[in-house]
Amino acid sequence: MIPGVQIVGIVFAIVMMYFTFVYYKRKNYGLYSLIVWMALWLGILLIISIPETVYGLMQTLQIERTADFIVMSGFTFFLIIIFYMYNIIKRVNTKMEELVRKLSFQEQEKKKK
Numbered sequence: 001m002i003p004g005v006q007i008v009g010i011v012f013a014i015v016m017m018y019f020t021f022v023y024y025k026r027k028n029y030g031l032y033s034l035i036v037w038m039a040l041w042l043g044i045l046l047i048i049s050i051p052e053t054v055y056g057l058m059q060t061l062q063i064e065r066t067a068d069f070i071v072m073s074g075f076t077f078f079l080i081i082i083f084y085m086y087n088i089i090k091r092v093n094t095k096m097e098e099l100v101r102k103l104s105f106q107e108q109e110k111k112k113k
Contacts, residue, residue, distance in 0.1 A: 009048035017041045040077075 017038060024034040047054055051066045063069045 006048055010045060013041050013045035013048060017045075 020029070020034065020037045020041065023029050024031075029037070047070065054066065054069055058064075058066070058069050061069075063072070
């Protein structure tokens with residue numbers, strides 16, 4: 001019998017897969033994003049429904065409990081996402097500064113004429 005926590009996790013992963021697909025259909029995501037997110041949700045679904053799949057990795061890392069492994073994996077995943085988002089924000093900020101600078105120079109040239 002599947003424990004209640006596993007049922008909640010399985011339902012969560014399936015719902016997130018559905019939302020990912022809906023956002024892809026609405027053109028909020030590209031194909032690459034769809035593949036990455038679906039792989040993530042499928043991985044989570046596999047780990048939650050069959051936790052024995054990660055026991056070999058847990059033994060290698062000397063982690064005793066599956067919950068500890070999931071928490072550490074989630075923490076690592078969020079750190080990677082935060083780092084990635086930080087880089088995207090910095091890139092967009094730089095492009096925006098360049099655009100504002102270019103527009104202000106164009107505005108000054110129009111005023112001079």
